[in-house]
Amino acid sequence: MRKILILTLSLLTAFCSLAADDDWNGRKAAVVLTYDDALSVHLDHVLPVLDAYGMRATFYLTISSEGFEQRIQDWRVASYEGHELGNHTLFHPCDGSQPGREWVTKEKDLSLWSKARFLGNVEITNVTLEAVDGKKRRTFAYTCGDTKAGDESFLEDITEMFPAARGVNWGTESLEEANLSRLKTISVMDNTAEELIAQVDQAIAQHQLLVFLFHGVGGGHDSINVSQAAHDGLIQYLAQHRHEVWIAPMIEVADYIKNVRSTTE
Ligand SMILES: [Zn+2]
Structure with missing residues (x-):
């Protein structure tokens, strides 16, 4: 029995060592913090915390939203501080024919749009964001x-236009698996700090890329929110585990993945 246990343990160790402890830019795991929909709470509740810990994130901006139009200078400052201003379209169209999408208006119903109209929405967002942060x-x-x-x-x-795109499918991915055309994510909704921290611990143990998706933080969204305390608890934990976790905006992680793949092919 004991021999079997030792054999199992050594096999497990051999398997685990396939993923190196420095896979992710010298760390065991990578975490990307993403915040969607250009909510004012991201500027008011999130940025002060991230900046206090010197942590950089990606904000996926919908440029027709109030939180963008009325706060353009604040977003510009965020980009100067090293945060990424990501593209989340002009009008935030969604497929209204899907179940549970009764809230989608006819004007923003993707099932009624053409691809050309959608891509125009994406292009105008790129141009507008370049005017804000100067980035191509x-x-x-x-x-x-x-x-x-x-x-x-x-x-x-979208794959041709962008170095990476994030979807909403639940999960984390290894360096080998990460699908840059549609990256997986852990969507945050009413979670406790402990639940979010458990996701980080799991990513560290499994050497994975963990992309958090936040909407409202301390309010700010119609239905998808997390408390300020839970959010800040996660950020504090990440700050304490920087020796194990690489925390960077999506574009830097995407470029890193592409670079590793091009040098190992
Ligand atoms: Zn959105």
Whole structure:
């Protein structure tokens, strides 16, 4: 029995060592903090905490939203501090024909749009964001995770336009698996700090890329929120575990993944 146990343990150790402790830019795991929809609470509740810990994130901005239009200078400052302003379209269209999407208005219903109209929405957002941060490259987040306008897929077009795009499918990915056309995410909704920290611990143990998706923080969203305390508890934990976790904006992690793949091919 004891021999079997030792054999099992040594096999497990051998298996685990396939993923190196420095896979992710010298750390065991990578965490990307993403905040969607250009909410004012991101500027008021999130940025002060991130900046206090010197931590940089990606904000996926919908440029027709109030939180963008009325706070352009604040977003510019955020970009100067090293945060990424990601593209989350002009009007935030979603496929209204999906179950549970009764809230989608006819004007913003992707099932009634053409691919050309959707890509125009994406392009105008790139141009506007460049006017804010001066950058020509940024990453993208699919609105509602949708990848089709009418019955035309725009997944390949988005893959060509951006170094990476984040979806809404639940999960974490290894360096080998990470699908830059549609990265997985852990969507945060009413979680405790302990639950969010458990996700980080799991990513460290499994050498994974963990992308958090936040909407409201301490309020700010109609239905998807997390408390300020839970959010801040996560940030504090990440700050304490920087020796194990690489925390960076999506574009830097995407470039890192591409670089590793091009040098190992
Ligand atoms: Zn969104």
